[in-house]
Each structure stands twice: as structure tokens, then as C-alpha cells.
Amino acid sequence: MKSRLLSLVVSGLLLASSNLSASALRFSEATVQTGTPPSGVAPSPVVPAGGVVTVFTDRAAFDAAFPGLAVETFNGGTAPAGNFAVCDAPLSSVPGSAACGFDPGELIAGVSYQDNPGPDAAALILLGVGTSLNASQALVSNTFSDALDLVFSPPVSRAGMDLISTSAPGVGDPDTVLVTLFDASDAVIDTVPAANASGPGVFFGVSSPVPIARIRLLSNTNRAEGVDNVAFTQAVAAVQRSVPSLGFGGLTALVLGFLALAGFAWTRRQ
Numbered sequence: 001m002k003s004r005l006l007s008l009v010v011s012g013l014l015l016a017s018s019n020l021s022a023s024a025l026r027f028s029e030a031t032v033q034t035g036t037p038p039s040g041v042a043p044s045p046v047v048p049a050g051g052v053v054t055v056f057t058d059r060a061a062f063d064a065a066f067p068g069l070a071v072e073t074f075n076g077g078t079a080p081a082g083n084f085a086v087c088d089a090p091l092s093s094v095p096g097s098a099a100c101g102f103d104p105g106e107l108i109a110g111v112s113y114q115d116n117p118g119p120d121a122a123a124l125i126l127l128g129v130g131t132s133l134n135a136s137q138a139l140v141s142n143t144f145s146d147a148l149d150l151v152f153s154p155p156v157s158r159a160g161m162d163l164i165s166t167s168a169p170g171v172g173d174p175d176t177v178l179v180t181l182f183d184a185s186d187a188v189i190d191t192v193p194a195a196n197a198s199g200p201g202v203f204f205g206v207s208s209p210v211p212i213a214r215i216r217l218l219s220n221t222n223r224a225e226g227v228d229n230v231a232f233t234q235a236v237a238a239v240q241r242s243v244p245s246l247g248f249g250g251l252t253a254l255v256l257g258f259l260a261l262a263g264f265a266w267t268r269r270q
């Protein structure tokens with residue numbers, strides 16, 4: 001009898017919570033909450049399922065391993081503090097019709113942000129400062145059931161970002177995000193089933209031996225997931241192709257080597 005009563009209570013609670021989350025299908029329709037502080041839940045271990053990629057959970061360690069990367073802050077867009085702006089997908093350095101105030105070329109080129117399934121109009125949210133307890137502007141998906149895709153062209157060998165997750169303005173408690181990494185042929189490289197995220201953001205970095213063409217982020221609790229402070233590098237092959245120059249030292253060595261050979265040949269002819 002006791003166990004039946006308990007199961008009824010649990011069912012009731014589950015129903016209540018599902019009704020709560022079902023009340024809004026999109027972040028832009030969610031009711032504003034009064035600043036929910038992070039609950040202090042301990043971060044779960046972040047382990048790639050297939051062990052193919054290397055995961056970083058500390059930005060300082062990621063920066064030390066891959067120094068000098070440009071960082072996309074999303075701070076150049078226009079979203080009111082404590083509120084948000086709605087943007088069309090895809091969002092990139094080539095803005096669409098509603099690009100949340102980003103000028104053409106303002107976002108770092110080489111990556112495009114879009115909802116999945118998508119891309120759709122009004123599918124992205126630029127969070128103003130503090131809206132999800134975020135320290136600065138950040139980009140999340142709008143429809144809760146959607147994922148957020150980062151599409152890289154050319155593919156990248158490593159990427160780091162703060163993972164954001166929120167269910168309504170004012171809400172920033174911890175969440176976990178399923179991260180799926182795809183190669184250029186859209187085959188899965190590896191997955192990270194439970195990367196830590198929150199309204200303020202939790203760092204997640206990845207390095208892959210297989211170039212990454214797409215990173216899909218999906219909240220494990222049906223929230224609006226997204227990113228801030230995104231850093232990435234081109235895959236090694238692409239970098240080598242784009243840096244053919246010898247530099248001054250290399251050129252000097254080449255000239256000296258040529259002169260030495262010419263001198264040797266001249267000496268042999270004497």
C-alpha cells in the first residue's frame with residue numbers, strides 16, 4: 001500500500017514537472033523567472049563514448065595546449081541586458097534577414113550556427129547579459145526540442161566553448177548536454193553523452209584526430225542549449241595548405257644553399 005502511494009506521488013510529481021516544461025515550446029515564449037541561482041550540483045565526469053576524441057573541461061588547459069586562437073564572444077550583437085533578441089538561422093559572418101545586430105563579417109568566419117532540425121527563421125536566441133545568469137551575451141537555440149549545430153567550413157581539429165543551457169529568462173541551473181561530433185561526410189566521429197552546461201556556461205573543449213565538420217549540442221533535459229566564447233582551429237591539412245610561405249629564415253637558408261652549390265660547381269669546373 002505504502003509503495004503504491006509512493007508511486008502515485010512520484011507519478012504526480014513527474015506529471016506536474018512535465019506540464020511545467022510543456023507549458024512553453026520555445027525559449028522566447030517561456031515565462032520570466034526571478035534569478036534562479038546555480039544549485040551547486042557537482043559536475044559529472046565528461047567522457048567521450050568512443051574514446052576517439054580528447055575532451056578538455058578547463059579553458060586554461062585548452063588555451064595552453066592550443067594557444068592564440070581567436071574567440072567568438074557574440075558581444076557585438078544587440079540584445080538588451082536581462083532580455084534577449086531572436087535571430088534567424090543560420091547565423092554566421094554572412095548575416096541573414098534577422099541577425100541580432102551582427103554586421104556582415106563581424107562574427108568570426110568559418111563557422112555557422114543553426115538549429116537542428118533546421119535551419120529555420122526565429123530559431124536562435126541571443127541572450128542579453130544576465131538573462132540566463134550569463135556574464136556576457138551568448139547564443140542558444142530557441143525551440144526546446146531542437147539541438148544547436150556548429151557547422152565548420154573547413155572542418156576543424158579542435159574547438160572550445162562555454163556550454164550554455166537555460167529553460168527560461170532568469171534560469172541558469174546546471175544541465176548536461178549530449179555532444180555529437182561529425183566528420184566531413186556527416187559520419188559520427190564520437191559522442192560525449194553528458195558534457196556539463198549551465199546558464200552562466202561551463203567550458204567544454206575537444207581535440208580530434210579526425211577533422212570535425214559539425215558539432216551538435218542537445219540538452220539532455222529539453223532546454224535551450226548554446227554557446228559562448230567559441231574558439232577553434234582549422235584541421236591540420238587545411239592549415240598546411242594555407243601556409244606555403246618559407247618565411248625570411250627559410251628563404252635565407254635556401255639562397256645560401258643555392259650559392260654554396262653554385263660555388264661548389266664553379267670550383268669543380270676549375
Ligand SMILES: [Ca+2]
Nearest residue numbers: 073136137228
Ligand atoms: Ca559573450
Ligand SMILES: [Ca+2]
Nearest residue numbers: 144145146223
Ligand atoms: Ca534543445
